[in-house]
Amino acid sequence: MIDISSPPHIVHIEVTEDCNLRCPHCYLGEVRHPGRLSLPEVTRLVEEVRLMGGEYAVLSGGEFFLHPEWRQMLEVAKALAVRCRVLTNGVSLRPEVYHDLCEQGLVAELRFSLDGLSHDEVRGTGTMDAVVKAIRACRGTPARVVVNTVALKPSISTLPEFYDLVGRLGVVEWRVDFPFCAGRMIRNGELFTEEDLAEAVSAFGAIVEKYERHSPRMLLDLAGVFKSRCLAYGFARLDLSSHPCEYMQNSCTVRATGDVGWCPSLPIVFGSIRDQPLRAILVGESRRRFLDLSVHSLVSCRGCKYLPLCQGGCRADAWYEGGGILERDPRSCAVMEQYAERILPRLGPLMRRRLEEAGMMACFAH
Numbered sequence: 001m002i003d004i005s006s007p008p009h010i011v012h013i014e015v016t017e018d019c020n021l022r023c024p025h026c027y028l029g030e031v032r033h034p035g036r037l038s039l040p041e042v043t044r045l046v047e048e049v050r051l052m053g054g055e056y057a058v059l060s061g062g063e064f065f066l067h068p069e070w071r072q073m074l075e076v077a078k079a080l081a082v083r084c085r086v087l088t089n090g091v092s093l094r095p096e097v098y099h100d101l102c103e104q105g106l107v108a109e110l111r112f113s114l115d116g117l118s119h120d121e122v123r124g125t126g127t128m129d130a131v132v133k134a135i136r137a138c139r140g141t142p143a144r145v146v147v148n149t150v151a152l153k154p155s156i157s158t159l160p161e162f163y164d165l166v167g168r169l170g171v172v173e174w175r176v177d178f179p180f181c182a183g184r185m186i187r188n189g190e191l192f193t194e195e196d197l198a199e200a201v202s203a204f205g206a207i208v209e210k211y212e213r214h215s216p217r218m219l220l221d222l223a224g225v226f227k228s229r230c231l232a233y234g235f236a237r238l239d240l241s242s243h244p245c246e247y248m249q250n251s252c253t254v255r256a257t258g259d260v261g262w263c264p265s266l267p268i269v270f271g272s273i274r275d276q277p278l279r280a281i282l283v284g285e286s287r288r289r290f291l292d293l294s295v296h297s298l299v300s301c302r303g304c305k306y307l308p309l310c311q312g313g314c315r316a317d318a319w320y321e322g323g324g325i326l327e328r329d330p331r332s333c334a335v336m337e338q339y340a341e342r343i344l345p346r347l348g349p350l351m352r353r354r355l356e357e358a359g360m361m362a363c364f365a366h
């Protein structure tokens, strides 16, 4: 159970819905009159992050760097000693500007989107080259540089090769996600089908094998199927009373409209910062009801042999793909079905021990 009095460590702020790209998978979709938070609104949010003892302000969009006052926002955060993680498409600034932001300590972490070897097919000609140059420019600065990838049909089969490229870029972390079916993905569903999911899990198996063989310093998160952090810290053992989105428990999202929700993926609204302060929303009835959910509330997962490993999957996928927040996450069901064959044999002894320690291997016992 999440303690409502414990404030979020991470506040994800979508400062604008404006964007200079039109990615076919973008969950924001077509926004006719893009919303935008004002500098005073973002300043107040950053102050609240500071007052709550928060760890990070995550600044995103749309494209963060299209907000006319993005620099002032970073300066406010720096003055308040709040670290900023910025999510960017990497084509909005010149590489040397990204470099300077990292070097000046205005950004503690830059997350660049790079959607595989067919990135240009998805995001537009020349965009991959621009992102690679931006990442190289930030190497050696004090900032953490991370690559975010969405697994989409054009790139899935080449993800193992792409892993090598990301490794050579020298980033500290590579995160891969499956696309959830919101915004433009609703009409571009052919970009990620059931077959693509199966192919992605196979590609993950090949990546896990390389990762286990070479033990690079880069952290790796493959859509929750493989999390290298768990090599060091282990997994949380299934607790039926814990929240089904345990990993997001210390986060909240403020959208460019002022609406406050849980994570960027789940379209639920607890209130608006245009009506009341963030802290009031976080302890309000609407969020409290959401926090009262537990793994035990997932009636359709009861009795599933994969529950110790899957822990109910993702509530956003359950919402979009399963038809409701308390339903099964059909993607996680499909991944679990393939896990024993495509992932398990590729895990090294330490990861297997971590799974054993958390009781997660029980689902593979005959």
Ligand SMILES: C[S@@+](CC[C@H](N)C(=O)[O-])C[C@H]1O[C@@H](n2cnc3c(N)ncnc32)[C@H](O)[C@@H]1O
Binding pocket: 019, 025, 026, 027, 028, 060, 061, 062, 063, 064, 087, 088, 089, 111, 112, 113, 148, 149, 150, 177, 178, 179, 180, 181, 182, 185
């Ligand atoms: C909405 S974008 C905003 C930041 C910036 N414009 C960018 O593209 O990185 C934040 C992240 O969400 C990812 N994303 C967009 N649509 C998605 C979807 N349907 N499912 C999962 N992730 C998605 C993007 O690839 C990006 O990594």
Ligand code: SF4
Binding pocket: 019, 020, 021, 022, 023, 026, 027, 028, 061, 062, 063, 089
């Ligand atoms: S994913 Fe990012 S860059 Fe692409 S359209 Fe959406 S907000 Fe813009």
Ligand code: SF4
Binding pocket: 300, 301, 304, 305, 306, 307, 310, 311, 312, 313, 328, 329, 330, 332, 333, 334, 336
């Ligand atoms: S595999 Fe499917 S049914 Fe089983 S716990 Fe995961 S989401 Fe629920």
